[in-house]
Amino acid sequence: MNNVKSDFPILDKKIRDKTITYLDSAASTQKPKKVIHSISEFLENSYENVHRGMNSLSIDATDLYEKSRDVAKSFINANSTNEIIFTRGATDSINIIANSLAEHLNKGDKIVVTELEHHSNYLPWMHLCKKLELELKIIPISKEGILSEDEIINNCDDTTKVLSLTHMSNVTGQILDLKKIKQEINKDIYLAVDGCQSIAHLNIDVKDLDCDFYSFSSHKLYGPSGIGIMYGKEDILNQLNPPTLGGGMINEVSSKDFSYAMLPNKFEPGTPSIEAAIGFKAAMEYLNSINYQDYFLKEKQLRSKLISALNDFEEIEIYGSNNNGNATSIVSFNIKNQNFNDIATFLDQYGIMIRGGHHCCQPFMKKLGIPGSCRVSFGIYNDINDIDHFVDSMKKTLKLLQ
Numbered sequence: 547m548n549n550v551k552s553d554f555p556i557l558d559k560k561i562r563d564k565t566i567t568y569l570d571s572a573a574s575t576q577k578p579k580k581v582i583h584s585i586s587e588f589l590e591n592s593y594e595n596v597h598r599g600m601n602s603l604s605i606d607a608t609d610l611y612e613k614s615r616d617v618a619k620s621f622i623n624a625n626s627t628n629e630i631i632f633t634r635g636a637t638d639s640i641n642i643i644a645n646s647l648a649e650h651l652n653k654g655d656k657i658v659v660t661e662l663e664h665h666s667n668y669l670p671w672m673h674l675c676k677k678l679e680l681e682l683k684i685i686p687i688s689k690e691g692i693l694s695e696d697e698i699i700n701n702c703d704d705t706t707k708v709l710s711l712t713h714m715s716n717v718t719g720q721i722l723d724l725k726k727i728k729q730e731i732n733k734d735i736y737l738a739v740d741g742c743q744s745i746a747h748l749n750i751d752v753k754d755l756d757c758d759f760y761s762f763s764s765h766k767l768y769g770p771s772g773i774g775i776m777y778g779k780e781d782i783l784n785q786l787n788p789p790t791l792g793g794g795m796i797n798e799v800s801s802k803d804f805s806y807a808m809l810p811n812k813f814e815p816g817t818p819s820i821e822a823a824i825g826f827k828a829a830m831e832y833l834n835s836i837n838y839q840d841y842f843l844k845e846k847q848l849r850s851k852l853i854s855a856l857n858d859f860e861e862i863e864i865y866g867s868n869n870n871g872n873a874t875s876i877v878s879f880n881i882k883n884q885n886f887n888d889i890a891t892f893l894d895q896y897g898i899m900i901r902g903g904h905h906c907c908q909p910f911m912k913k914l915g916i917p918g919s920c921r922v923s924f925g926i927y928n929d930i931n932d933i934d935h936f937v938d939s940m941k942k943t944l945k946l947l948q
């Protein structure tokens with residue numbers, strides 16, 4: 547048994563008398579006790595709105611909220627807490643980046659994305675390109691669903707102003723070598739990274755990656771939903787104006803004008819999700835306390851084991867790379883003449899939670915000529931027993947569906 551499984555109360559629960567086998571962490575991860583308790587503890591003992599309050603509760607709440615920023619800074623090895631902006635999640639972060647960069651882009655400039663992107667890293671850029679008459683270059687995937695780093699590098703030229711890439715695909719688990727891409731492009735292009743999946747499976751060091759932006763959501767990192775981070779290099783964030791205005795992000799307001807607050811407040815209008823920030827802090831501290839890198843290595847091994855077991859199934863099609871070197875934790879597949887949603891629904895009868903659908907990656911699905919796929923994804927609580935149960939239940943499911 548995986549020794550962190552007992553930290554996750556939901557994994558002890560039964561649905562229709564079946565213990566839960568959770569294989570849907572790419573959609574959202576389950577929460578350890580420490581995260582659950584940190585939120586109720588905070589709401590019971592320390593809740594108040596943050597910033598500017600002079601009373602004890604507000605001072606304590608602000609302190610805890612800012613500590614969460616500090617933990618996040620260390621978690622991704624940012625230079626300063628000024629580079630850590632709390633948002634509503636990765637989708638919100640990427641929209642903020644796209645809309646803030648709008649003022650710095652001109653008709654004819656090129657933005658590069660890929661066919662491997664989640665809609666969240668696709669639509670904000672497509673929309674911006676339509677609005678400002680920019681060129682949107684979409685790097686194609688192969689017919690197997692694999693993205694080539696060289697294609698990305700070769701398509702970045704002097705007109706390219708933004709390159710926005712997923713670090714790890716939520717469909718295939720493919721990991722892009724961002725350092726190689728950044729070094730070989732060697733041009734003055736904003737590199738925005740969608741780190742929504744990679745944050746939960748790789749050790750992230752934004753300084754080492756040398757990216758300009760890095761976006762992720764707490765709920766994929768064992769923390770609560772409703773909060774995420776937009777990392778940006780401090781000198782760049784200082785040059786940008788936030789797209790959303792309101793309380794808490796100003797220095798001064800008159801009847802004629804206003805001035806922005808300093809970073810990071812400039813990008814955080816309105817009351818934030820305070821209790822989510824507290825839970826997010828607990829999630830990152832929890833991961834630090836269990837040496838999460840060791841678990842990340844195990845997840846990679848689980849992916850290889852699952853792929854070799856699935857390859858024994860007749861008429862199976864596995865998408866993306868079978869090579870574990872540049873992929874981890876996620877496997878998407880279809881069985882010929884079977885519907886992915888039927889398979890997911892039948893597996894549920896055995897207590898197995900997987901996902902069937904397009905995984906918010908319709909350009910990927912269209913390229914491969916499929917409406918969707920089954921997706922199995924691992925988290926730190928999965929072990930070989932989960933794969934055995936999954937494979938056994940798949941065999942029973944396919945017999946029933948015959």
Ligand SMILES: Cc1ncc(COP(=O)(O)O)c(C=O)c1O
Binds near residue numbers: 572636637712742763
């Ligand atoms: C690669 C990737 N990017 C972006 C997102 C959007 O994340 P959120 O819904 O938390 O904003 C997801 C969520 O599935 C994702 O997998």
